[in-house]
Amino acid sequence: MMLYPLYIDPGTGSMLFSILIGAAATLYFVLRALIIKVKVVLSGGRAVASDAVHPYVIYSEGNQYWNVFKPVLDEFEKRQTELLFLTSSENDPVFSVSYKYIKAEFIGEGNKAFARLNMIQAGIVLMTTPGLNVYQLKRSKMVKHYAHVLHMPNDATTYRLFGLDYFDSVLLTGDYQAKDIRTLEKLRDLPEKQLITIGCTYLDVYAEKIKQIPQEENHVFTVLVSPSWGPSALLSHYGAKLLDPLVKTGWRIIVRPHPQSKKSEGAVLEALTKKYAGFANLEWDYERENIFSLAKADIMISDFSGIIFDYTFLCDKPVMYVKQGIDLRPYDADDLGENAAEELWQFKVLHEIGIELKEEFFETIGDVIKNASDSAELKAARQKAKETAWQYQGEAGKRIADFMIERGNEWA
Numbered sequence: 001m002m003l004y005p006l007y008i009d010p011g012t013g014s015m016l017f018s019i020l021i022g023a024a025a026t027l028y029f030v031l032r033a034l035i036i037k038v039k040v041v042l043s044g045g046r047a048v049a050s051d052a053v054h055p056y057v058i059y060s061e062g063n064q065y066w067n068v069f070k071p072v073l074d075e076f077e078k079r080q081t082e083l084l085f086l087t088s089s090e091n092d093p094v095f096s097v098s099y100k101y102i103k104a105e106f107i108g109e110g111n112k113a114f115a116r117l118n119m120i121q122a123g124i125v126l127m128t129t130p131g132l133n134v135y136q137l138k139r140s141k142m143v144k145h146y147a148h149v150l151h152m153p154n155d156a157t158t159y160r161l162f163g164l165d166y167f168d169s170v171l172l173t174g175d176y177q178a179k180d181i182r183t184l185e186k187l188r189d190l191p192e193k194q195l196i197t198i199g200c201t202y203l204d205v206y207a208e209k210i211k212q213i214p215q216e217e218n219h220v221f222t223v224l225v226s227p228s229w230g231p232s233a234l235l236s237h238y239g240a241k242l243l244d245p246l247v248k249t250g251w252r253i254i255v256r257p258h259p260q261s262k263k264s265e266g267a268v269l270e271a272l273t274k275k276y277a278g279f280a281n282l283e284w285d286y287e288r289e290n291i292f293s294l295a296k297a298d299i300m301i302s303d304f305s306g307i308i309f310d311y312t313f314l315c316d317k318p319v320m321y322v323k324q325g326i327d328l329r330p331y332d333a334d335d336l337g338e339n340a341a342e343e344l345w346q347f348k349v350l351h352e353i354g355i356e357l358k359e360e361f362f363e364t365i366g367d368v369i370k371n372a373s374d375s376a377e378l379k380a381a382r383q384k385a386k387e388t389a390w391q392y393q394g395e396a397g398k399r400i401a402d403f404m405i406e407r408g409n410e411w412a
Helices: 010-042 065-078 110-117 175-187 201-211 240-248 266-273 290-294 307-316 332-336 345-353 359-370 376-389 394-409
Strands: 053-061 085-089 100-104 120-128 143-149 169-172 194-197 222-225 251-256 282-284 299-300 319-321 354-356
Touching: 010 332, 053 065, 053 394, 065 085, 065 169, 065 394, 085 110, 085 201, 110 299, 120 394, 143 175, 143 394, 169 394, 175 194, 175 332, 201 307, 201 394, 222 240, 222 290, 240 251, 240 282, 240 359, 251 290, 251 394, 290 307, 299 307, 307 345, 307 354, 307 376, 345 376
Parallel strands: 053 085, 053 120, 085 100, 120 143, 143 169, 169 194, 222 251, 222 299, 251 282, 299 319, 319 354
Antiparallel strands: none
């Protein structure tokens, strides 16, 4: 008899994992309650649960979120207040910092990390990870408050479906993000979350770092191509059709793919890397931090990527965008209505702060870029967008710590 390997599709696998975690959690609570009862009996009614409860916990998916959390960790350290930092990166930068009050722990990746998080005991847990209580990442019954901190200054509804629904609070970079969250709560009959505007931690970090980057002595005109990822994004949709004429200009061309591109469109990147291997004026940037390429660039070309806001807010230089449709069906924004793509702040403001680059002008892109003037109107629009989406500049770490400690005091 021939034996065939058993195949379980990802959806079924996720469901089975959720069932196993649920069963494990139930068994854990039953055993824990039984142990406590035994202790109470043996101690004449004086015993109490001795399991460690952490008032303040942060979970980080990986190194790419270090600049989101570092200002918060620094603030807790400054206040001499203990905090547990859980990370899914074995070489997380936290392990190279000599913190006294920050206790860091590597908890593995994927299901291993979720298993640990799903049974944690804490007052408040802060994370950038969306989808709480949707897939494998479940709310622990022993956590009093879950907070999500936005790690982007664009719309909060551009997460995958139900990304923020089951958090108790969402920490915003700008007040404007609250409106669409409230709309979804009403549409989905959800209780209102606490929405607190705290600013943007990683932009605070980058703003200081970029000041320290020395100017290039022999600077050459540089175009930064920095798209989003997926079939609708710049590299997958246009690829060589855009890069060929750019390379022919003789300018320095820096291509910085989205971090997700390596996983989701690796074949596209491999083909393009091979094609342009012999061109000295085209370079690829896969550095964890984008500020070094941002500092070098004289102009950026992008699509609907959030890096547009990093560039305009930090460098105050012109950006060109290729208007490319995005399928909102997998995202929360799709529930906002038929015209959601036009109504989202990040798309409306792009028309105000950017210069549209149409496909028919790719072949003459050198002339198009030369003639792209950075008008006073564009500069004013960039400043207004910055004030809207990046509030309390330089204060985000302090404000997040204030919020977490205030919530912790409520349960003390």
